[in-house]
Amino acid sequence: xxxxxxxxxxxxxxxxxxxxxxxxxxxxxxxxxxxxxxxxxxxxxxxxxxxxxxxxxxxxxxxxxxxxxxxxxxxxxxxxxxxxxxxxxxxxxxxxxxxxxxxxxxxxxxxxxxxxxxxxxxxxxxxxxxxxxxxxxxxxxxxxxxxxxxxxxxxxxxxxxxxxxxxxxxxxxxxxxxxxxxxxxxxxxxxxxxxxxxxxxxxxxxxxxxxxxxxxxxxxxxxxxxxxxxxxxxxxxxxxxxxxxxxxxxxxxxxxxxxxxxxxxxxxxxxxxxxxxxxxxxxxxxxxxxxxxxxxxxxxxxxxxxxxxxxxxxxxxxxxxxxxxxxxxxxxxxxxxxxxxxxxxxxxxxxxxxxxxxxxxxxxxxxxxxxxxxxxxxxxxxxxxxxxxxxxxxxxxxxxxxxxxxxxxxxxxxxxxxxxxxxxxxxxxxx
Numbered sequence: 001x002x003x004x005x006x007x008x009x010x011x012x013x014x015x016x017x018x019x020x021x022x023x024x025x026x027x028x029x030x031x032x033x034x035x036x037x038x039x040x041x042x043x044x045x046x047x048x049x050x051x052x053x054x055x056x057x058x059x060x061x062x063x064x065x066x067x068x069x070x071x072x073x074x075x076x077x078x079x080x081x082x083x084x085x086x087x088x089x090x091x092x093x094x095x096x097x098x099x100x101x102x103x104x105x106x107x108x109x110x111x112x113x114x115x116x117x118x119x120x121x122x123x124x125x126x127x128x129x130x131x132x133x134x135x136x137x138x139x140x141x142x143x144x145x146x147x148x149x150x151x152x153x154x155x156x157x158x159x160x161x162x163x164x165x166x167x168x169x170x171x172x173x174x175x176x177x178x179x180x181x182x183x184x185x186x187x188x189x190x191x192x193x194x195x196x197x198x199x200x201x202x203x204x205x206x207x208x209x210x211x212x213x214x215x216x217x218x219x220x221x222x223x224x225x226x227x228x229x230x231x232x233x234x235x236x237x238x239x240x241x242x243x244x245x246x247x248x249x250x251x252x253x254x255x256x257x258x259x260x261x262x263x264x265x266x267x268x269x270x271x272x273x274x275x276x277x278x279x280x281x282x283x284x285x286x287x288x289x290x291x292x293x294x295x296x297x298x299x300x301x302x303x304x305x306x307x308x309x310x311x312x313x314x315x316x317x318x319x320x321x322x323x324x325x326x327x328x329x330x331x332x333x334x335x336x337x338x339x340x341x342x343x344x345x346x347x348x349x350x351x352x353x354x355x356x357x358x359x360x361x362x363x364x365x366x367x368x369x370x371x372x373x374x375x376x377x378x379x380x381x382x383x384x385x386x387x388x389x390x391x392x393x394x395x396x397x398x399x400x401x402x403x404x405x406x407x408x409x410x411x412x413x414x415x416x417x418x419x420x421x422x423x424x425x426x427x428x429x430x431x
Contacts, residue, residue, distance in 0.1 A: 036154050036155075039079060039080055039081045040155055040158055040159065040354055041149055041154075042081070042160075042351065043143070043158070043161075044068065044082050045138060048138055049064060051135045051178075053126070054127065058176070060339050062339045062376055063336060063337075063339035063343040063344065064161065066339065067161055067351075070366075070369050075357075076357060079352075079355030079356065080351070080355055081155070085141040085142040085144075086138075087141045088144055088179070088184065089137075092184065092188070093140065093179060093184065095184055095187035095188065095191065096170060096179075096180055096184050098171045101170065101172065102133075105119075105136065108128040108133075109128070109131055109133040109134065121172075121173050121178075123173075125175060125176060126177075133178075139163055139165065139181055140165075140181040142162060142163060143160045146330055147185035147186070147188045147189045147192075148189075150189070150328050151192035151193065151194055156328055158354075159330075159332075160330075160333070161290075163334075164181070164203070164290065164291060164335075165178065165334075166203065166209050166210050166291075167207075169209050170212070175205065175233065175234060180209045180213065181332070182287065183210045183213040186199060186213075186220055195284055196220075196281060197283055197287060198281055198324065198325070199214075199220065199221065199288070199289070200274060200278065200286065200287075200289070200317060201289040202288070202289065202290055202294065202317075203334040204293040205293065205335060206224050206237030206256075207222060207237075208234045208237065210222050211224065211236075211252050216243075216248050218243075218246075218248045220251060221253065221281040222251065223274055223277065226254070226257065227259060228257060228410075230256075231302065232302065237254045238256060239254050239255070239414045239418070242421070249421055250421030253418050255273055255274075255414045256414075257303065258406045258409075260302060260303070263305050263309030265396070265406070265407040266294070266309060266407075267309070267313065267394060268396045268398065269410055269411050270316065271316070271396070271398060271399070272398070272429065274320070276422075277424070278320060278324050279324050280422040284328065285329070286317070286321045286325045286328065287332070288330070288331050288332065290310075291335035291336055292338075292342055292346040293337055294309075294310070295307065297341060298338055307345045307386070307387060308391075310346040310350075311353070311392065311393070312393040314349060314354075315358075317331075331350060333347060339377075340377045340380055341380065341382065344373075345383065349361075361392045362387060398429065401427055419431060
C-alpha cells in the first residue's frame, strides 16, 4: 500500500478503513485455499480487527492494524503468501474448548445481549461485545489453518500475528483471550499426525492456557519465559509446574524472571534453558508466541526489554526452528499494550525474520505510516526508526553455571527441575 493511501486512512471512518485494508489484502495475493507454495504464509483478514473489547480496554485492534500497514509499507508482506482463513467451526474449537463454553460465547455475542453467561465473560478483562464469537473463531481459524498447512507440507513457515491468545482455558475466557488459538493450532497439528510439537512462549505473562491444555500430554512440550508469577498475572508459571505424572513429566517448562529483567539478562536465561530442552524433546514443528509486552514501555508489566531485544529473540527462535524442526515453524502474536510505539515495530521485525527478509534496525519509519500513527494517537512521541537505539543483535554473557546475576537464580531453578527429566545436566552450561 502506497504511503499516500496510508496518510488518508484516518480521515475516514473505521468501516471505510476496513474496506480499504480488505482491498489491499486482495491486491496482495490473498487466498482462501492453498497448494504447496515456496513463500511462508501470513494470515490476514480485516474482519479480525473486530476483536475489540471497546472503551479504554488495553487490548486495542490498532496494534494489529498498524503492524499490517507498517509491514506492507516496508515491503515485508511481499515475502509472504497472504491467506484469508475461514472461522474455526464448533468441532475444531472443541479440540480444546468445552461445548458449554462455546455455546456461552455464542449467546453472549448477540447484539444487545444484557445477561451474564459466566465462563469468565462479561468481566472487566473480558467484556462481551457483538460478534465476539465470530471474530474470535476467525482468529482461531487462522492459526489452525496455518498449522494444518504446515502439517500437510504446503508451507514450512507461517505467521498469525492476530493469534497467540494463550490465556483462554477449556471452559472460560481469561486475560483478554476468548478462544485459545495457540492451543487449537497445536491440537490441529497432533490431529494431522504430527508426533511431537514444541511450543515456546515469550510473552511477559505465563502461557497458562496452553500449558493447561497439554499438561498431561507427552506429545507437547510447552516452554514459557515470563515475569515471575509472584508479581504478575496470571500467578502461575513456577518451575515446579513441570508436567503431569508419567510420560508427561518434564514437558512443561517455566522460566520465571525477576521484574526489571533487561535484554541481556533475558537472552542469558533464554539460551541457558530453551534451546537445550527443545532439542532434547525433538519436536517436529515449533509453535511460538511473541507477546511484545515484555518491552520496557509496556503499561501492564515490569520487564525491561527493547524492540531490539525482541528482534534478537526472534532471530534465536528462527535458528531454533531451523535446527530443531527442519524449519517447520508457526509464529503467533500475543500481548503488547503499547499499540503505536512498540507492537508494530516488534511484529514487523517478526514478520521480516519469518520471511527471511530481515530489516536493518536503523531503517527509518515511513512518513506515511508516521502520519497514520500520529492521527491514531495524537500527542504520543513517535519513534523514528525500527530500533530503540540498542546495538544489534543484542549481546549477552552466556550463562556459565554460576550465580552472578539475579536472573541466574531463575535459570538454576528451572534447570534443576527440568533438565534431569530430559537426560541433561542441570549444572553443565553445554547442555
